[in-house]
Amino acid sequence: MTTRRIEVPVLTRVEGEGALHVRIEGRAITDLRLRIFEPPRFFEKFLEGRTWKEVPDVTARICGICPVAYQMSAVHAIEKIFGAAITPEIRDLRRLYYCGEWIESHALHIHLLAAPDFFGYPDAIAMAREYPTEVKRGMHLQAIGNDLVKLLGGRPVNPVGARPGGFYRAPEKGEVDAMLKRCRDALPAVAGMVRWTAGVKVPEVIREVPWVAMRHPDEYPMNEGRIVSDTGLDIDAEDFEKHFTEFQAPHSTALHAHLDGQPYWVGPVPRLNLNLDRLPPETEKLLRETGVAWPSPNPYHGMLARAIEVHVAFIEAIRILERYRRPAKGYVEVTPRAGTAAAVTEAPRGILWHRYTLDERGDVVHAHIVPPTSQNQAAMEADLYQSVQEALDLDDAALTTRLEAAIRNYDPCISCATHFLKLTVERT
Amino acid sequence: MSKPRVAVHKFSSCDGCQLQFLTLEEELLTLADRVDIVYFLEATSMIDEGPYDVSFVEGSVSTPHDVERIKRIREQSRFLVAIGACATSGGLQALRNWGKLDAFVNAVYASPEHIESLEHSMPLTDHVRVDAELYGCPPDQGQLKSVVTDLLNGVQPRVPSESVCMKCKRDGNVCVLVAKGEPCMGPVTRTGCGALCPHQERDCYGCFGPQGGPNFTAMGQCFLGLGLAPEDVTRRLRFIYSWEPAIREASKNWEAQGQTHTPLPLQRTPGDPS
Numbered sequence: 001m002t003t004r005r006i007e008v009p010v011l012t013r014v015e016g017e018g019a020l021h022v023r024i025e026g027r028a029i030t031d032l033r034l035r036i037f038e039p040p041r042f043f044e045k046f047l048e049g050r051t052w053k054e055v056p057d058v059t060a061r062i063c064g065i066c067p068v069a070y071q072m073s074a075v076h077a078i079e080k081i082f083g084a085a086i087t088p089e090i091r092d093l094r095r096l097y098y099c100g101e102w103i104e105s106h107a108l109h110i111h112l113l114a115a116p117d118f119f120g121y122p123d124a125i126a127m128a129r130e131y132p133t134e135v136k137r138g139m140h141l142q143a144i145g146n147d148l149v150k151l152l153g154g155r156p157v158n159p160v161g162a163r164p165g166g167f168y169r170a171p172e173k174g175e176v177d178a179m180l181k182r183c184r185d186a187l188p189a190v191a192g193m194v195r196w197t198a199g200v201k202v203p204e205v206i207r208e209v210p211w212v213a214m215r216h217p218d219e220y221p222m223n224e225g226r227i228v229s230d231t232g233l234d235i236d237a238e239d240f241e242k243h244f245t246e247f248q249a250p251h252s253t254a255l256h257a258h259l260d261g262q263p264y265w266v267g268p269v270p271r272l273n274l275n276l277d278r279l280p281p282e283t284e285k286l287l288r289e290t291g292v293a294w295p296s297p298n299p300y301h302g303m304l305a306r307a308i309e310v311h312v313a314f315i316e317a318i319r320i321l322e323r324y325r326r327p328a329k330g331y332v333e334v335t336p337r338a339g340t341a342a343a344v345t346e347a348p349r350g351i352l353w354h355r356y357t358l359d360e361r362g363d364v365v366h367a368h369i370v371p372p373t374s375q376n377q378a379a380m381e382a383d384l385y386q387s388v389q390e391a392l393d394l395d396d397a398a399l400t401t402r403l404e405a406a407i408r409n410y411d412p413c414i415s416c417a418t419h420f421l422k423l424t425v426e427r428t
Numbered sequence: 429m430s431k432p433r434v435a436v437h438k439f440s441s442c443d444g445c446q447l448q449f450l451t452l453e454e455e456l457l458t459l460a461d462r463v464d465i466v467y468f469l470e471a472t473s474m475i476d477e478g479p480y481d482v483s484f485v486e487g488s489v490s491t492p493h494d495v496e497r498i499k500r501i502r503e504q505s506r507f508l509v510a511i512g513a514c515a516t517s518g519g520l521q522a523l524r525n526w527g528k529l530d531a532f533v534n535a536v537y538a539s540p541e542h543i544e545s546l547e548h549s550m551p552l553t554d555h556v557r558v559d560a561e562l563y564g565c566p567p568d569q570g571q572l573k574s575v576v577t578d579l580l581n582g583v584q585p586r587v588p589s590e591s592v593c594m595k596c597k598r599d600g601n602v603c604v605l606v607a608k609g610e611p612c613m614g615p616v617t618r619t620g621c622g623a624l625c626p627h628q629e630r631d632c633y634g635c636f637g638p639q640g641g642p643n644f645t646a647m648g649q650c651f652l653g654l655g656l657a658p659e660d661v662t663r664r665l666r667f668i669y670s671w672e673p674a675i676r677e678a679s680k681n682w683e684a685q686g687q688t689h690t691p692l693p694l695q696r697t698p699g700d701p702s
Contacts, residue, residue, distance in 0.1 A: 064444030123472030168630040
């Protein structure tokens, strides 16, 4: 048997750093490990002893790209403990806040992280020289997403506006009207991006792994809903730990997770697959026009699923902005009390589950956070295993490129859990 | 003349600082016209191991491997800029510096022997010489662009060290501390955010680190006047910039001697013309 060894020092265009190690003997994969080195940041421990009001300011800092998700899962759990009921207006504003995050995170992923793979560029900057319209359009949409987060949070990274009970400040009508105009004006660009994304030629693969996402009686899920799967799971966030187990693999500092002992898949593709009947009519029409068959078992449809969700988020944002009436206050008063509660929301990368125990002052006694990237890690490894088998005849460089793209399909947010991603392929 | 070779490196962090580059939107393309971005893992697959004219470094040094890496980056970089709270102070994760690392590792991981971590999460300056520091969690995009412009023009970058209050007053905000009675840290916090929290009608929590001449004792006494306990003052100090030397000392002082401080009343009595 010939001995081949490939080493790629770092995997790029993902959030955070990690490593992939593959050993192939003949045509057999003898070792495959997606390594995630998390210089551990111990957020759950840092939360202990902080007051309820500080929690969203801490959790925002787990992830630079999806702070809204980390704030939302936290405030929902805290409000549940306090028995606080928010108003329909605040509920709308939270959905708007989440729309902003989906737009910025998805637009960033599609244009800056994923697309260069399929057009043969090292990065979006190089790609912009040949495809200026597409890349600039993506950056323009990303900017609108950031500005929606800014409208309610003050800034897109580590926003400061959210609190248990609502938002410290309700935006002025004038600010809202200006955003509404920008969102409406951008709709043709969003549709253009969806069509462009649908036209990108991607590998046709099938990954048979349970899809897990939230589901709401009549909305595309963001802040509220039950956790469901295509295998019949339908549970409340409180029952998460009865079905999902976290475990530590020796090669990674991010905890892995299983659903009933098996890998599972969260994120835009599973979410869209499980919520096709919850799309706004305009989005549904656009989805049909793309000619891609949904539900899809193909992680390479992640770019398109994200584009579709950007469209959903724009439609939703416009709807909410249109009917905005400035409330007297952006939040309802909450009264601390002791208790334990869990909450789940749909982060851009998939379900984000939090559970808190607070004391009678509302100080954190215990916090437990399960980020989407940890949940996907087992499914990503299974996918990589299949990807290697499907692409054994490629040369080392092409195989490496293929595996990197396969990892990017999941848009791993390694910082939420990790740090060093090194790619090593050994063949003997 | 060839364009400056610029690198963006990440250590222990949330990626939020480098995201300040990636959310420059079209200005990112303008930046790429003026400099060669030769190392930026989150943005490009091209990997250039140096040397670099300028390295921007995000994150704190928290593993034995980090120590080796930051030393190598220093050797390869003509100018090294630390960006953000983690790189300039150890960051939020420096909260672990206040407790026993083992206790944290054991609480989060079932098999702690696989976890490699230094006892402390430290700023870059603990291990290498740094040529400029840009504060904030995250740093302000305007300040980031001004640092880049300074460097392109051969000027030593400087960021203002006045307090958040100065910007807040100029913007005409109602004082969160005095008028609303919220424990706002604006008076002791460095400017740069645009008085973000007061604009959001809430108290500043100090995410840009200490201003040039902070008076933590008076701040804490004001907080006592609002009904906070000395341990609340300590906790508010021990947050984003807990390991920054001035804040570290102030928080130790409040922990040890908080009980001896007297409250400063903030609310004026009605009709008091002063």
